Amino acid sequence: MSQNANDLAALRIDSPPATLREIALDRMRRAIINGLFEPGARLVERTLCEQLGVSRSVIREVLRHLEAEGLVEMLAKQGPIVARLEWDDARQIYEIRASLESTAVADCARTAADGVKSRLRQALDELDRTSRQQSPQGILDATTEFYRIIFESGGHNIAWDIVSRLNSRISRLRVMTLSTMNRTTTGPAQIRKIFAAIERNEPEIAAEACRTHVQAAAAIAKELLANTR
Amino acid sequence: MSQNANDLAALRIDSPPATLREIALDRMRRAIINGLFEPGARLVERTLCEQLGVSRSVIREVLRHLEAEGLVEMLAKQGPIVARLEWDDARQIYEIRASLESTAVADCARTAADGVKSRLRQALDELDRTSRQQSPQGILDATTEFYRIIFESGGHNIAWDIVSRLNSRISRLRVMTLSTMNRTTTGPAQIRKIFAAIERNEPEIAAEACRTHVQAAAAIAKELLANTR
DNA sequence: CGTTGTATTATGGTATACCAACATACGAGC
DNA sequence: GCTCGTATGTTGGTATACCATAATACAACG
Structure with a gap:
């Protein structure tokens, strides 16, 4: 491994400019963890759009991710809520x-x-x-x-x-x-x-x-x- | 608990008609688990749309879910691939x-x-x-x-x-x-x-x-x- | 012949449009 | 006054449109 190779390695761009989705995911996750949204509270998509300033596509993808993580629950025919904890x-x-x-x-x-x-x-x-x-x-x-x-x-x-x-x-x-x-x-x-x-x-x-x-x-x-x- | 109450309970509709997203999620998950898609294979969204006959919204939400499950990996600026296993x-x-x-x-x-x-x-x-x-x-x-x-x-x-x-x-x-x-x-x-x-x-x-x-x-x-x- | 600039294409990211189902409010008819 | 039906609004599900970027192909220029 030459000094040259080290210099080249240092050039590497490793922080891809975060997508809106990634930012929104992070914010939403923190918000839920910090209790900004109460457990059981409804997460109305269009409202979240305004609060985060992004489109529904982004919000919905974030919700899917949080759902898989268990932080959000989907009530059929009623939409997403913050997961409750029994x-x-x-x-x-x-x-x-x-x-x-x-x-x-x-x-x-x-x-x-x-x-x-x-x-x-x-x-x-x-x-x-x-x-x-x-x-x-x-x-x-x-x-x-x-x-x-x-x-x-x-x-x-x-x-x-x-x-x-x-x-x-x-x-x-x-x-x-x-x-x-x-x-x-x-x-x-x-x-x-x-x-x-x-x-x-x-x-x-x-x-x-x-x-x-x-x-x-x-x-x-x-x-x-x-x-x- | 009267017979009446039992009869009423039997009326309950408990199988919400699955959404396209749920169906697609199930199919995609099975496809990956069964090896229909090779590990490391690219999952091009528009291609999947045609294969499953649904829109990109659905595909993308499914991908987010599978990503959180660890079955799909997102390469920044390159899109999703089937997760590889070291x-x-x-x-x-x-x-x-x-x-x-x-x-x-x-x-x-x-x-x-x-x-x-x-x-x-x-x-x-x-x-x-x-x-x-x-x-x-x-x-x-x-x-x-x-x-x-x-x-x-x-x-x-x-x-x-x-x-x-x-x-x-x-x-x-x-x-x-x-x-x-x-x-x-x-x-x-x-x-x-x-x-x-x-x-x-x-x-x-x-x-x-x-x-x-x-x-x-x-x-x-x-x-x-x-x-x- | 190679290098560089440019058009084209492929593809993901984001926003928006439309629809159906359910809920709510209101009004007509009894 | 009560019931039922209808209009309206809310909201999630789905499809589509548009944009930016990265990769590729190709052409022009040296």
Whole structure:
């Protein structure tokens, strides 16, 4: 590989100017995840056109994508609504997360090199910081980053996609459960336990700590869902 | 609940006349899964319009859906192609399946009532039958049904959706691995082992047998992918 | 003969037009 | 006043039109 080849590689244009559809998809997804649209709210196509300033073609394609992601539900003969979340769905999502995350965590504990460990420590520090200043969004981002490192480091990007997609469906619960967990216990104790096991390369212990963490979140979520009704 | 109420319930219209989009989605998905379109093949929208006899709006919405499912890839500035499958993707898919299926199988072994067991036995008989007559499609259908019962019986429909979607991405491998496994070993020995453990309500053993089964499939798939190159 | 500029074509991105089904409101007839 | 029918509006489903860009072919020029 010559210097010349490197220079040429640097020329490559890799950020294709986003299409309206991609922008709209991103906006809509965020809007739903952030709760800008209530679960069950109707998503009238022509209204969305005005709100986003694009044509119905674009909106409809975005809706198809979000439908496949499970963020939007299509009621036959009535049109699209923001997906609602029953406890039974949430329960299943937490179960699946427990499976996938504990597997990834164990894998990470088995193979993690120093580089990964230090990146994890960084994420954990960030979590501590945001946790002390009671910033829900910050806690969520830091926790997400912690897990992202675990999945990516083990080459589990497909599992990460699945987990991310599932998390987006429980976004509303997630921000509350995470805040609760970081308020009641002494900070992010459970995450720290996971990290400690990874650092000492103890897969079984790490996986078990992870399962505990997810189950705790599920328990809190169940409470929340019961109270909201 | 009066007889009257029952009669009224029977009046309910529950099969909304499928839209063109739903039909087209189904057809396209099958076409890709069955290999009618080669992986990597371009999916030119106007061509598909003629082939399916619908407008581009419909085709494009279907493509968005399939894109989100991972069956179609969008190359920026070049349009959609049938998703290709690298071994690294297949590897991950088998790993995820191992996690989710073994969890579901353990759950099933823990809780399965007689009704579930007899339905599983039925599926197993069907698998024996199709296996004896070397029918690849029959083997695939029977195996799918076996797992479907396991997931549905435990209330794991979301996990089942995920597994189904992943399986559709490895459909080509799947039909070959299943045939191979049912040819080399004495019939569906591994599936039978899973069933036996479920029947005796032994979750750990059932889960382990399931993991073995998936790992064996992955090993064969790896061979296949290596040879195809 | 090759290089460069230009016309043509193929194709995806976006907007718009039209229709059918369902819902709502209103008015005629009893 | 109640019922039914009709007009009107809302909204999703589908088709089509138009544009921009990238690739290709071709021609002109050196």
